[in-house]
Amino acid sequence: MKTIRIAGVPEHFNLPWHLSIDNNEFEKENINLQWTDIPEGTGKLCQMLRNNETDIAVILTEGIVKDIVAGNPSKIVQVYVESPLIWGIHVAARSRYKKLSELENTKVAISRPGSGSQLMAYVNAGNQGWDTQKLEFVTINTIGGAVEALTNGTADYFMWERFMTKPLVDNGTFRRIADCPTPWPCFVIAVTDKLLESDPKIVRKILKIINERTKVFKEIPHIDITLSDNYHQKIKDIREWLSLTKWSQKQLSEEMLNNVQNQLLTLSIIDKKGTFAEIVKS
Structure with a gap:
Protein backbone atom coordinates (compact mmCIF):
# COMPACT_ATOMS: atom_id res chain seq x y z
CA MET A 1 0.00 0.00 0.00
CA LEU A 85 -15.51 31.54 -2.28
CA ILE A 86 -17.57 34.16 -0.49
CA TRP A 87 -15.23 36.07 1.80
CA GLY A 88 -16.93 37.87 4.66
CA ILE A 89 -15.30 41.14 5.71
CA HIS A 90 -15.45 41.20 9.50
CA VAL A 91 -14.79 43.73 12.25
CA ALA A 92 -15.03 43.30 16.02
CA ALA A 93 -18.62 43.49 17.22
CA ARG A 94 -17.90 46.73 19.08
CA SER A 95 -15.75 48.27 16.34
CA ARG A 96 -16.45 51.86 15.38
CA TYR A 97 -16.37 50.87 11.70
CA LYS A 98 -19.84 50.41 10.22
CA LYS A 99 -19.28 50.63 6.44
CA LEU A 100 -16.76 49.06 4.08
CA SER A 101 -15.58 52.48 2.88
CA GLU A 102 -14.42 53.31 6.42
CA LEU A 103 -11.87 50.47 6.33
CA GLU A 104 -9.61 52.16 3.79
CA ASN A 105 -6.06 52.55 5.22
CA THR A 106 -6.84 50.46 8.32
CA LYS A 107 -5.00 47.30 9.45
CA VAL A 108 -5.93 43.92 7.95
CA ALA A 109 -5.60 40.69 9.95
CA ILE A 110 -4.22 37.88 7.75
CA SER A 111 -3.46 34.25 8.58
CA ARG A 112 0.03 34.56 7.08
CA PRO A 113 1.79 36.22 4.13
CA GLY A 114 0.67 34.72 0.82
CA SER A 115 -2.58 33.47 2.32
CA GLY A 116 -6.00 33.88 0.78
CA SER A 117 -6.88 36.36 3.49
CA GLN A 118 -4.03 38.58 2.30
CA LEU A 119 -4.60 38.12 -1.44
CA MET A 120 -8.32 38.80 -1.12
CA ALA A 121 -7.59 41.96 0.86
CA TYR A 122 -5.80 43.16 -2.30
CA VAL A 123 -8.74 42.07 -4.46
CA ASN A 124 -11.20 43.87 -2.19
CA ALA A 125 -9.03 47.01 -2.12
CA GLY A 126 -8.85 46.94 -5.93
CA ASN A 127 -12.64 46.57 -6.13
CA GLN A 128 -13.05 49.61 -3.87
CA GLY A 129 -10.51 51.74 -5.74
CA TRP A 130 -8.20 51.92 -2.71
CA ASP A 131 -4.43 52.30 -3.00
CA THR A 132 -3.23 48.70 -2.56
CA GLN A 133 0.27 49.96 -1.72
CA LYS A 134 -1.13 51.34 1.54
CA LEU A 135 -2.50 48.04 2.80
CA GLU A 136 -1.06 47.18 6.22
CA PHE A 137 -1.12 43.58 7.44
CA VAL A 138 -1.07 41.94 10.87
CA THR A 139 -0.29 38.19 10.86
CA ILE A 140 -2.63 36.27 13.19
CA ASN A 141 -2.15 32.62 12.00
CA THR A 142 -5.63 31.28 12.82
CA ILE A 143 -9.23 32.42 13.34
CA GLY A 144 -8.52 32.38 17.09
CA GLY A 145 -5.70 34.85 16.43
CA ALA A 146 -8.11 37.02 14.43
CA VAL A 147 -10.57 37.10 17.32
CA GLU A 148 -7.81 38.29 19.63
CA ALA A 149 -6.44 40.89 17.19
CA LEU A 150 -9.82 42.42 16.32
CA THR A 151 -10.99 42.40 19.92
CA ASN A 152 -7.88 44.11 21.30
CA GLY A 153 -7.57 46.48 18.34
CA THR A 154 -4.19 45.37 16.93
CA ALA A 155 -6.04 44.80 13.64
CA ASP A 156 -9.21 46.39 12.29
CA TYR A 157 -10.76 43.86 9.90
CA PHE A 158 -10.44 40.24 8.85
CA MET A 159 -11.52 38.45 5.69
CA TRP A 160 -12.48 34.77 5.93
CA GLU A 161 -14.96 32.35 4.40
CA ARG A 162 -18.36 33.76 5.29
CA PHE A 163 -20.08 30.60 6.49
CA MET A 164 -17.19 29.25 8.57
CA THR A 165 -17.00 32.61 10.35
CA LYS A 166 -20.77 32.96 10.83
CA PRO A 167 -20.82 31.36 14.32
CA LEU A 168 -18.53 34.20 15.47
CA VAL A 169 -21.01 36.71 14.02
CA ASP A 170 -23.94 34.92 15.62
CA ASN A 171 -22.34 34.89 19.07
CA GLY A 172 -21.46 38.59 18.96
CA THR A 173 -17.67 38.30 18.54
CA PHE A 174 -17.55 39.68 14.97
CA ARG A 175 -19.78 41.86 12.86
CA ARG A 176 -19.82 41.24 9.10
CA ILE A 177 -20.02 44.46 7.15
CA ALA A 178 -19.65 43.20 3.56
CA ASP A 179 -18.90 40.21 1.32
CA CYS A 180 -16.24 39.82 -1.36
CA PRO A 181 -16.67 36.78 -3.66
CA THR A 182 -13.65 35.45 -5.54
CA PRO A 183 -13.85 36.22 -9.29
CA TRP A 184 -12.69 32.64 -10.05
Missing part, protein backbone atom coordinates in the same frame (compact mmCIF):
# COMPACT_ATOMS: atom_id res chain seq x y z
CA LYS A 2 1.37 3.40 -0.98
CA THR A 3 1.14 6.29 1.50
CA ILE A 4 0.18 9.66 0.02
CA ARG A 5 0.01 12.82 2.16
CA ILE A 6 -2.75 15.35 1.51
CA ALA A 7 -3.50 18.60 3.34
CA GLY A 8 -6.28 21.18 3.34
CA VAL A 9 -8.24 23.56 5.51
CA PRO A 10 -10.57 22.16 8.20
CA GLU A 11 -13.68 23.42 6.42
CA HIS A 12 -16.92 21.96 5.08
CA PHE A 13 -15.64 22.01 1.49
CA ASN A 14 -13.35 19.10 2.37
CA LEU A 15 -15.89 16.75 3.94
CA PRO A 16 -15.99 14.66 0.70
CA TRP A 17 -12.34 13.70 1.29
CA HIS A 18 -13.01 12.62 4.87
CA LEU A 19 -16.06 10.57 3.87
CA SER A 20 -14.05 8.77 1.17
CA ILE A 21 -11.18 8.10 3.59
CA ASP A 22 -13.57 6.85 6.30
CA ASN A 23 -15.29 4.63 3.73
CA ASN A 24 -11.91 3.07 2.80
CA GLU A 25 -12.37 4.10 -0.84
CA PHE A 26 -8.65 4.88 -1.24
CA GLU A 27 -7.57 1.79 0.69
CA LYS A 28 -9.50 -0.36 -1.79
CA GLU A 29 -7.15 1.02 -4.46
CA ASN A 30 -4.12 0.25 -2.28
CA ILE A 31 -3.65 3.91 -1.32
CA ASN A 32 -3.09 5.02 2.28
CA LEU A 33 -4.29 8.63 1.95
CA GLN A 34 -3.23 10.55 5.07
CA TRP A 35 -5.13 13.83 5.55
CA THR A 36 -3.75 16.75 7.60
CA ASP A 37 -5.92 19.72 8.61
CA ILE A 38 -4.15 23.08 8.15
CA PRO A 39 -6.09 25.86 9.93
CA GLU A 40 -3.46 28.44 8.88
CA GLY A 41 -4.67 28.09 5.28
CA THR A 42 -3.11 28.69 1.89
CA GLY A 43 0.22 30.26 2.85
CA LYS A 44 1.05 27.28 5.06
CA LEU A 45 -0.15 24.81 2.41
CA CYS A 46 2.13 26.41 -0.19
CA GLN A 47 5.04 26.11 2.21
CA MET A 48 4.24 22.42 2.82
CA LEU A 49 4.25 21.68 -0.92
CA ARG A 50 7.59 23.47 -1.29
CA ASN A 51 9.13 21.66 1.69
CA ASN A 52 7.91 18.20 0.68
CA GLU A 53 5.72 18.04 3.80
CA THR A 54 2.68 17.08 1.73
CA ASP A 55 2.21 15.50 -1.70
CA ILE A 56 -1.19 17.04 -2.45
CA ALA A 57 -2.96 20.19 -1.27
CA VAL A 58 -6.58 21.26 -1.63
CA ILE A 59 -5.87 24.94 -1.90
CA LEU A 60 -7.19 28.35 -2.90
CA THR A 61 -6.77 29.01 -6.62
CA GLU A 62 -5.22 32.47 -6.34
CA GLY A 63 -2.77 31.37 -3.66
CA ILE A 64 -1.30 28.39 -5.49
CA VAL A 65 -1.18 30.24 -8.84
CA LYS A 66 0.82 33.00 -7.15
CA ASP A 67 3.18 30.51 -5.50
CA ILE A 68 3.78 28.36 -8.60
CA VAL A 69 4.67 31.54 -10.53
CA ALA A 70 7.10 32.26 -7.67
CA GLY A 71 8.75 28.84 -8.01
CA ASN A 72 6.66 26.31 -6.09
CA PRO A 73 7.49 22.94 -7.75
CA SER A 74 3.86 21.84 -8.07
CA LYS A 75 1.06 21.80 -10.62
CA ILE A 76 -2.71 22.28 -10.52
CA VAL A 77 -4.24 18.95 -11.53
CA GLN A 78 -7.92 19.88 -11.24
CA VAL A 79 -10.49 22.40 -10.06
CA TYR A 80 -12.05 21.08 -6.83
CA VAL A 81 -14.75 23.68 -6.12
CA GLU A 82 -15.99 25.57 -9.16
CA SER A 83 -18.12 28.16 -7.37
CA PRO A 84 -16.58 31.33 -5.91
CA PRO A 185 -13.26 29.02 -8.89
CA CYS A 186 -12.24 28.91 -5.25
CA PHE A 187 -10.40 25.62 -4.64
CA VAL A 188 -8.08 23.55 -6.81
CA ILE A 189 -6.09 20.38 -6.20
CA ALA A 190 -2.31 20.87 -6.46
CA VAL A 191 0.25 18.06 -6.59
CA THR A 192 4.02 18.22 -6.26
CA ASP A 193 6.05 17.74 -9.43
CA LYS A 194 7.86 14.96 -7.56
CA LEU A 195 4.69 12.85 -7.22
CA LEU A 196 3.46 13.71 -10.72
CA GLU A 197 6.75 12.47 -12.17
CA SER A 198 7.15 9.38 -9.97
CA ASP A 199 3.58 8.08 -9.91
CA PRO A 200 1.08 9.85 -12.21
CA LYS A 201 -1.15 6.75 -12.15
CA ILE A 202 -1.81 7.06 -8.41
CA VAL A 203 -2.74 10.74 -8.85
CA ARG A 204 -5.31 9.74 -11.49
CA LYS A 205 -6.74 7.09 -9.13
CA ILE A 206 -7.10 9.62 -6.30
CA LEU A 207 -8.85 12.12 -8.58
CA LYS A 208 -11.21 9.44 -9.88
CA ILE A 209 -12.24 8.48 -6.33
CA ILE A 210 -12.82 12.03 -5.09
CA ASN A 211 -14.65 13.01 -8.30
CA GLU A 212 -17.06 10.11 -7.88
CA ARG A 213 -17.70 11.29 -4.31
CA THR A 214 -18.22 14.98 -5.13
CA LYS A 215 -20.59 14.19 -8.03
CA VAL A 216 -23.12 12.73 -5.57
CA PHE A 217 -22.13 14.60 -2.40
CA LYS A 218 -25.26 16.78 -2.21
CA GLU A 219 -27.47 13.71 -2.66
CA ILE A 220 -26.13 11.93 0.44
CA PRO A 221 -29.07 11.45 2.87
CA HIS A 222 -29.05 14.08 5.66
CA ILE A 223 -25.76 15.57 4.46
CA ASP A 224 -26.96 18.96 5.70
CA ILE A 225 -27.26 17.57 9.24
CA THR A 226 -23.84 15.90 9.02
CA LEU A 227 -22.24 19.16 7.90
CA SER A 228 -24.06 21.15 10.56
CA ASP A 229 -22.90 18.77 13.31
CA ASN A 230 -19.30 18.45 12.07
CA TYR A 231 -18.68 22.15 11.48
CA HIS A 232 -20.89 23.68 14.21
CA GLN A 233 -23.09 25.55 11.74
CA LYS A 234 -26.79 26.38 11.86
CA ILE A 235 -28.74 24.10 9.54
CA LYS A 236 -30.20 27.04 7.59
CA ASP A 237 -26.68 28.39 6.95
CA ILE A 238 -25.48 24.98 5.77
CA ARG A 239 -28.43 24.70 3.39
CA GLU A 240 -27.69 28.12 1.96
CA TRP A 241 -24.00 27.19 1.61
CA LEU A 242 -24.88 23.91 -0.14
CA SER A 243 -27.13 25.78 -2.58
CA LEU A 244 -24.24 28.11 -3.50
CA THR A 245 -21.43 25.53 -3.66
CA LYS A 246 -20.60 23.56 -6.79
CA TRP A 247 -17.84 20.94 -6.86
CA SER A 248 -15.93 20.30 -10.06
CA GLN A 249 -14.42 17.29 -11.79
CA LYS A 250 -12.66 19.29 -14.51
CA GLN A 251 -9.27 20.87 -15.09
CA LEU A 252 -8.68 24.62 -14.81
CA SER A 253 -9.09 26.14 -18.26
CA GLU A 254 -6.45 28.28 -19.91
CA GLU A 255 -8.99 31.11 -20.12
CA MET A 256 -9.69 31.01 -16.38
CA LEU A 257 -5.97 30.81 -15.56
CA ASN A 258 -5.43 33.92 -17.68
CA ASN A 259 -8.25 35.66 -15.82
CA VAL A 260 -6.68 34.81 -12.43
CA GLN A 261 -3.18 35.86 -13.49
CA ASN A 262 -4.34 39.09 -15.13
CA GLN A 263 -6.08 40.16 -11.93
CA LEU A 264 -3.11 39.18 -9.75
CA LEU A 265 -0.81 41.11 -12.09
CA THR A 266 -3.05 44.19 -12.05
CA LEU A 267 -3.00 44.16 -8.25
CA SER A 268 0.82 43.67 -8.20
CA ILE A 269 0.41 40.35 -6.35
CA ILE A 270 2.57 38.76 -9.07
CA ASP A 271 5.16 40.58 -11.18
CA LYS A 272 5.00 38.19 -14.16
CA LYS A 273 2.68 35.58 -15.64
CA GLY A 274 3.49 31.89 -15.88
CA THR A 275 2.58 29.75 -18.86
CA PHE A 276 -0.31 27.30 -18.78
CA ALA A 277 2.18 24.38 -18.93
CA GLU A 278 4.14 25.74 -15.95
CA ILE A 279 1.07 25.98 -13.73
CA VAL A 280 -1.39 23.32 -14.90
CA LYS A 281 -0.88 19.61 -15.49
CA SER A 282 -2.83 18.91 -18.68
